[in-house]
Amino acid sequence: MFCIVSFVVLGILGIFSASNRQLAKESLDCVLRRVTLRPCNTGFDEKMKAKILGFVIVRSEGGARLLNRIFEPLSWIFFVLLMASSIWSVRGLYLFYTSGSCNGLNSTAFCVFDPKGQNNQTSGLLQTCKVTPTTQADLTLKGVDLSGFPVLNPTAPDKIVFIGCYHCDYTRATYPLVRQLVERYQVSFTFQNYPIVHEPTDYMTRLSLCAYQQDQTKYWKMNDTFFSTAKANLDDAAWMQTTLTGLGFNTSQLNSCVAAPATETTAKQQMLEMVKTKFFGTPTVFVNGVATVGPKPYRVYAILLRGLFYWLR
């Protein structure tokens, strides 16, 4: 078993050192013999054991004696640990590929491939929003009435529901990816702005509602524009009016709609519907009912939509 453990360790060390590369080759030879049920008679085990014992004996004779006695069982322990950690590593790699985190979808535990946890960053809801902290298991679309929310390709069988905030950087990073996916696979796409970052987004929610009511086609162009422009522009009233005019909206009608108490009521109702999903930060994207929190890589959404080999389809 020692040669198998050595092969992995020396293989990694061999990347940096020629002498370890040679030892890795020898251990590979030994491994190949073992896996083909031949005796490992290359002397590799002996050589490594001697080197290790030689290193230990000058520091502690007792330690070397003990090591010599338990060398084989110790090799087995290391082998089992190696296998377990290998399986764990492969699992982590698989989960990272499919969910953007080594520990599973939306897990914020440390992941070596995403050490800063960028795939899970969100603009979180404040306690004042009266949303209790929730977990992945709580996130759901069940019981949420999505009628009246902006939706594209409403009849498509695959459905994406996107809860985001125009001012949230993580939403802004995620939105283009999801839009790309929607375009490619023509899935049903529901978007709801949830004003999470600061005050003006309340206005944006009402504007979004009114724009969708006025013209659905122009609404999606507006949405795309809001997510592609510099964030500062969203707070610039003049830029906003010019842009809306440019997109062909009747701005005076829009402004009236935004200011109307009925609009505020509807917006609040929609936000309350969103809260029912138990989401705890933006962006939260439901892909066919499965919630993803934070800006995931494109592949994560694609895999949820089309499976592991989405790129083959």
Added chain:
Amino acid sequence: MLQEGAGRKKITYFDNACQTLRPKQVLDAINQYYLKSSACSGRSMHQLAAEVTRECDQARVLVAKFLNAAKKEEVVFTRNTTEGINLVANSIGLQKDDVVLISDKEHNSNLIPWQMMARKHGILVKIVPSRPDNTFDLDAFEKLLDPKVRLVSFGWSSNLDGVTIPVAEIIKKAHQNGSLVLLDAAQSAPHHKANVKALDVDFMAFSGHKMLGPSGMGVLYAKYQLLEKMDPFLVGGDTVASSTYETCEFLPPPEKFEAGLQDYAGIMGLGAAAKYLMDVGFDAIEKQELLLNEAITAEIKDIPRLKLLGPADPRLRGGVVAFTLEGVDSHRIALMLDQMAAIMVRSGQHCVHSWFNAHQIKGSVRASLYFYNTMEEASLFTSSLKKIGKVL
């Protein structure tokens, strides 16, 4: 090399039976060729060629003096002991049913050439068994001597256990039988005075790299009248005085045995090594080796499970301390010594596979000493070995 430095801690070099280290004088002689007179010997007429010819000739004189040969032409330069033995095997005209006697613990260099001759020419190779303590059995040797024995070929000192055979008696008895004698002196030339004239030995082969000289350089000593009768083994450039499309006229010995361009630097280095050893003196060399061997033997003989190869008396083992540790692979011990204290010894079967296989021993550890080794090194070796004995 023996000093600490260049990313390496101070070494204890106990692998002298494999190859010795070289003194500065030898390195200087080698360098001198490449730096000052790098040209062909004996072919060209210019001054550089003349200088090389003179230096090589001087080296041959030094080696002849080292051996106490009757004349320098009895010294044939070879690549190593193996080539010297092969030269004899292929050049003395062995016929079918001729018998060659060797001992039961010959280095492959003095075994395989005879096996090949048996296969190709039908000679018979007979083995003289050693005594239980691995010393030479003269009685067994005498019993095998008969008129069909054309040649006896023995290792003078064994690389297996350091045992030196009684060459004077062997040569005397062989000559009485009408047999030629070839000595594999690879392990004896560096340690014992070789007086070929006094011994009346017919052939003697040895290597430069075991006697402070350069690697890839060796010597075959042979009586001149034998060399004259022998056919050359390797032929070509430098072996002939003239040639036609049909035939050639060989040069006299030793040139007819030295085919192709020679290792002039190696020859000069070997000459310097021979001179160095003569200056040090074999009495001093043997004395220091014995001192070290006695000290080591006394310290390690009581290590549990340790078994010395060869006789217990260090005086019979020259500079060699070979041993096994029951139940422990010899390579493991060698590697541990290296890892622990940079002590360099040889492990395995030392090119004497036949003996190990016959005795069903997997391998041994061999510490081979030379005059430049010290008592401190011997002490480090024994203390390290004792630790290993306790741990393994």
